[in-house]
Structures are given as structure tokens and as C-alpha cells.
Amino acid sequence: MSSSSLWLTLACSTLLLQLGVLWSVLRLARIARTWWVWPAFFLALATLLARRVTVIYGLVAGGALPHAPATELAGFLVSLLQLAALWRLYDDLLEGRQAEARAEKAERAAAEAARLETERLFRTLFERSGDHVLLLEAGTDGLPVIVDANEAALAAHGYTRAEMLGMPISVLEPDAAPGIPAARVAAVLGGGGLLFETRHLRRDGSVLDVEVRIVGVPLQGRTLILAVERDITERRRFERDLAASEARLREAARMARIGYWEVDHRTGRQTWSEELFRMYGLDPEAGAPSLEALAARLHPEDRDHAIRSYREHLEGRSPRLWRPFRVVLPDGAVRHVHSQIATEYAPDGTPLRSFGTDQDVTGQVQLAQDREKALSLLSTTFESTSEGLLVVEQDGRVSTFNRRFLEMWDLEADGVRSLSAAALADLVVPKVADPKAFLRRISELQAAPEAVSTDEVELLDGRIYERYSCPRREAGEVSGRLLSFRDVTARRKAEEDRLALERQFHHLQRMESVGRLAGGISHDMNNVLAAIMSVTEVLGMKAPEHAAQLDLVMEAARRGRTLMRGLLAFARKEMEEADYFDLNDVVRREAELLSSTTLQKVRLELDLAPKLPRLMGSSPAIATALMNLCVNAVDAMPGGGTLTLRTRALGAQGVELEVEDTGQGMPPEVASRAMEPFFTTKPSGKGTGLGLSMVYGTVQAHGGSCEIHSRPGQGTRIRVTFPVVPGEPRGGQVPEPPAGHAPPAEACRILLVDDDPLVRRTIPEMLALQGHRVTAASGGAEGLALAEDGTRWDLMVLDLNMPGMDGLETLARLREAARGLPVLLTTGFLGEHTGERLAALGPVSVLLKPYTAAEIRKAVADLLAGGGTAAVAPPAPD
Structure with missing residues (x-):
């Protein structure tokens, strides 16, 4: 292989390694926590990659080898080392990331558990809180709506949870103004909290006083409002009672005139109540006065002693001070104040705070003075x-x-x-x-x-x-x-006297009434008796062979006349004939009569005082009265007993007659009425009730008095007193000769005026037998007409009591026509003051009915012989 290819391969491999490092950096950047480290590292790698591309391009394009092969080799090795280091770093980072994820997950799980526990705890606190807790949420209209409530809130308001959830808060707070709840929500959502008091309405209509604290609570993306309410009904009631009690206390202090004061001796700050300012006549706006200003209000006589006592109290010589003194107000009025002071002292004896009460006792002082006066007056009254x-x-x-x-x-x-x-x-x-x-x-x-x-x-x-x-x-x-x-001894005596006078007055009234009745009866009976007596006497003159029988009739008529005279005496209480008599003689005669008639089982005793003064009066009337008393006494002793008749001289006071029996007696209520007319305790048909009344009338006619003393089972004693009339006794009436020996009278012409037909039929015949010529008239008018018809009349016999024109009126008119005509007035009842009226009516005389032939003969003769002197011709004794 050529060197160029080798270097090219090396450069390409280095490039690939740099790309791997770049990818690793990108991966690591996703894992890394610090964001800027890996971008910086990436820029450095990018720079290297750019250079590496340049090298490769040079090799490819120019075939030129790098000037420093060792550098290229070192770059390749460095890239390889970088890749390994980055890979290892990636693994470490990935492992740390996973550990962090696991830790984060565990943390989230723990946080969730804590959240759930917190929610459970919050719910427990929410439900079990003694306060009322409401969870509110603002509605669309801004008004809060209840979204949750604890049991205390539900029970306090009387709603169920279903009824309360979703309820606007305005239902619980109807008295709040419309904008108040929304304003509270806005204030809370703005990040604040509120504490206020309001009144909620329960479901039953009663009112609940609450204190409410509201805060905002974010929850699950929402901001809720937590309202914690506390029932302050009792507190409000207590506050109201306390305010009322304080008001009553202030009113009581005002009414009791008690003022409160307090002084801090360290700061000199004083506090006076309103009543205290009024008591001292000071202005509350001026604040509490100084000691000197307060002393100026005290009475000069009390000022020095009051200030000295206060200062001695502050020196700790007396724990409390009670001092009365007087305050002189600006208007000069004086008030009496009782002040009570207590002081708190520091350990060294320095006074810290004094407080006390002053009471206006002016009214009490005045009351005490008035009470003292009243007690003095009461004591004086009590003793006097x-x-x-x-x-x-x-x-x-x-x-x-x-x-x-x-x-x-x-x-x-x-x-x-x-x-x-x-x-x-x-x-x-x-x-x-x-x-x-x-x-x-x-x-x-x-x-x-x-x-x-x-x-x-x-x-x-x-x-x-x-x-x-x-x-x-x-x-x-x-x-x-x-x-x-x-x-009440004198008053009782006066009352008894008054009652006695009243009884006597009522008795006299009844006697007056009965007297008037008796007068009318006697008038008619006297006319009847007059007719009987005149007819009897006429028959006696015409038929002397029947003299014995006619004497019986005449005797019966005389007894009737005596009875009528007694009735008149009872009625009029005055005597028609009077003379001096001896009371002992009357008693002896009646005693003899009783002994021979009624005293079979009753023993009669006489106790007569010798040489009694003679009395003026009618002895027959007194005898009749005594007989009535004796008969009543005998009736009271049906089984026998003793009747005592007693007389006694009373000196200048008069003579006393007592009739005493040992009979049944009378209770007081009977004795008080015994002398009333028609009063009787006897069975029907056994008594008239007039006996004692006639006795009373007779005694009154003689100017005397009558007393009854009686008790049941102890007999009766009747005490009668008669006055003694001064002067020498005069002779009695000359006895009238019997009718058969009456002196003859000259024949005269007589005009008889009487309303009774029996009198008009009988009297003329009796007068005719005496030689007179008689013309009868039935009344006053007819009599006047006959008197004025021109006939010469020698005498007029005129009845006094006639209906229509009576005798006095007839006589008065007669005197106008024939003043000198003698008039003989006949009557069975002579009224009061009749004699005085007759004295001015010329020659007139009075003859009492019924009368005998001898009595009228004598009356006519006396009237014609005497020229007409006004007199009463008494009848002969029966």
C-alpha cells in the first residue's frame, strides 16, 4: 500500500472516529445536566473535524502527504482515545442518569405518598376541626360558591352536605351588601387574607354570629378560598350582656350618685367618671382637676381636715379612708359627699395607685334630717x-x-x-x-x-x-x-243619753200619732155617749118606774166617759181638770180595790212615806195609771209573788212612786219598748198594748217621768216621779148637786149647732125638759144662717169639732154679726191653745162631752149669769 493510501485511510479513520466522538457528545449532551459544557466540547470537535476534512481533501485532491505524519497519527490516536473515553463517560453518565431517574421516581413516589398522607391529614383536620370550615370557589359572577364543608359547619347551619355543596355564600349571609362577598374574594385572590365578623342564617331561620378568617388555597391548578368560621354567638351575647351590665352599672351609679376615680402616682394620670364631674360641678372636657383645684370645691369647714386625712392615708397611716365632707358648687349649692379611698403601695411604702368612690349623699342626709324631725314629731305625738x-x-x-x-x-x-x-x-x-x-x-x-x-x-x-x-x-x-x-266612757254615756233622747223622741212621735187617732175616736165616742146619756136622763124623767135600769145605763155611760177621758189624757198629755191631792191616798184606795178583786195569789205590800207633799193634778188619772201598772205586775206573776207599792219624798225634786213585782221580768229589748203604743208581749186577744202607753201619757201630762228597771227572772221595778208644784193647796171643786136637785134655769131660746145627728136628736129633747126652746142646725154655715135670720137667740150651743166650718171659725164669724150672743162650746177633745183663742171671742164657755142634764143646766146658768167668761165647765166626778 502506498503511503498516500495509508495516510488517507488513517485520515478517514480519524474522521470516522471524530464523528463517533461527535455522536457521543450529542448523546452525552442529552444526558448532561450542565447545558453549556457539551456545546463547547462539540465546537472543539467540529473544529477538529473541519481540519480533518481539509486534510483528507488535500490528500484526495493533491495526493500530498501531511507535513507532519506523526501529528496525524497522534490525532488518530487521540480521537480513538476520545471515543473510548467518551464511550466510557457515556456509560457512566447513562448509569448516573438511570440512577437519578430511579431516585427521582422514588422521590416522586415518596412525594405522592406524602401528598396523600397530607391530604388525609388535612381531610381529618378539615372534618374534625371544632371550627366551621368552608371551602369556597369564585363562580362565574365573582360570587363565592361552597364546594366543601366540614361536619361542624353542616351541623351549625342545619344543612346536609348535598344541600350545602354548590350553595352561594349569600344564602348563609343574606344581610351582607351585594358587593361585599365579591370584594372579599378579590382581596383573597390578590394574595391577602381577611378576618371579619358577620352573621349567618341557619336553615331554621335562627341567626348565628361567626368570626371568619379566609385565605386563598391553590389546589390542582385552581385557587380556592378556605373559610374558617368560629361561633361567637355566646361571646356576642356575653358582650351584649356585658355592655348592658355596664350600662346598668353606669345608670345605677348615676341613680345612686356614685362617682369613680383613679390616680397613678408614678405618672400622675387621673381617671374620673362622668358622675364625678357632675358631683363636683366640673367640666369633663377640662379633664380631672388637680388636688388644689379639687380642694377649692370643698366646704371651708371641711377642707383642711379632708386634705390632711388624704395625705395621712397616702403616707400609709391608714390602709383605707372613709371620709364625709361637703362640696360647694359654683351656684352656691351644698352637697354632702362620702368618699372611700384605697391605695396600693410599693414594698418600700411608696404609693403606687389610689382609687375610690365618691357618693353624693345629700338626699340621704336630708332624709336623715327629715327622719329625725319625723321621729321627733312621732315621739311627741306618741306621748301627747x-x-x-x-x-x-x-x-x-x-x-x-x-x-x-x-x-x-x-x-x-x-x-x-x-x-x-x-x-x-x-x-x-x-x-x-x-x-x-x-x-x-x-x-x-x-x-x-x-x-x-x-x-x-x-x-x-x-x-x-x-x-x-x-x-x-x-x-x-x-x-x-x-x-x-x-x-270612751264619756262618749258611751253621751251615746246612751242620746239614744235615750232618741227613744223618747220616737216614743213621743208615736204617742202624738196615736193621740191624734185617740182624739178623733174620742170625739165620735163622746157624741155617742152624749146621746146615750141624754136619752137615759130623758127616759128617767119620763118613766121613773125604770129608774134602776136607767141608772145602770147611766153608770155604763159614765164609765165610758171615764175611759174616753183617760184616752184623751193619754193622747194630749195634759190635764183637763186639776187639783191638789195626796199620792198616798190614791195608793191606798187602789190597794184596797186590788185586795178585793185581783190579788188572790199575790201578796201586796205598802211602803208609804209619811207626810208627802201634795201634788197638783188629776187624782183619777193617776189612780187609773197606778191600776194599769198593778194589773201588769199581777199578770207578770201567774204563780204568785209579791207586789210592793212604795212612795218616797225627793225633796225639791218631787215625789216618787215605785211599783215593784217579783215576776218574770223583761229583757232589755222588751223593756225599752214597753211604753210604746200597741206594743205587747201578751198573746192575741189578751192585751191591747195601750196600758203602759196610757200610764206614760198620764205621767207626762203631770210633768213627771217614768223609768223601767227589769231583768228576766228578777222581776220589774217601775219608778214614777212627779214634780211638786209650789204654792198653797186650794180647795177642790164644789160638788155639783145631783141631777134631780139642780137649780132651775130660766127658759131661753137655744140654737144647737152640731154635725152629729144623734146629738141633734137627743140633746134638744133633754133641754126642752128643762124648759128651753131648742133649734138644731147640722153645721156652721146653717147655724150662722139661723143666727142671722132675725130671730132673737139667748144662747148658742156650738160643737167645736165639725167638718168644714168648725166651731172656732163659726164663732169668729158669729161675732161679726152678733157679738154679745153667749156661746157654749161643747167638745170631746180640747185642742192646744184653744182657750187662748176663745178669750178674744166674747162671752163663751166650754162644756166637755159627754155631759149630763145637770152639767149642761149648770153650764147654761153660769154662762147666762156670768155674762160669758171663757171657762171650761168640768163634769161632775164619776
């Missing part, structure tokens, strides 16, 4: 009242009493002050008229602490106390009892 006051505690101790209580019960203060209520009761019970009732009432009040009681306590000496008892309370609870004793 006319009532005896006693205060007993709930445990039975005597709390207090006044002077009047001691006087009323005749007790000593030292002996009462240390006693119990039971011991005090033992002292007063012997002075009470009814101890059992007194002690029983005390026991009842002790058993009923809430009871209010009013009763009366009668003492042995006759005094009467009105006892009022009521519970005494402290803080709404019964703490004792107040007893008030009022002496």
Missing part, C-alpha cells in the same frame, strides 16, 4: 296623744308604750319596760270586768298575727276602753302588734 299606746314584738316582748297607757292602767314605767306581754296581761286582768273575755281575745290575736281588731274593754270601776289592735310590719313582714286604748 290621748290614747294609750302599747307596742308588742312578735316574740311577746313589750317594745314600747306611752305615758297615757301607764296612766290608763295605773302602771309604773319601770315595772312594765322589762315585762313580757303575758306578764303585762297578768297585771291588767284584775282591773277588767270580764277577765275571761279579755284573755280570750288576747289568745285569738296571738293566733292570728294578720288580724285587725276593734272591741271594748270594761273595767271594774265602770270605765270603758275601746281597744284597737293591728299588726306592725317591718320590710313587709309582721314583726309585732300595736294596741291602742281609748277611754
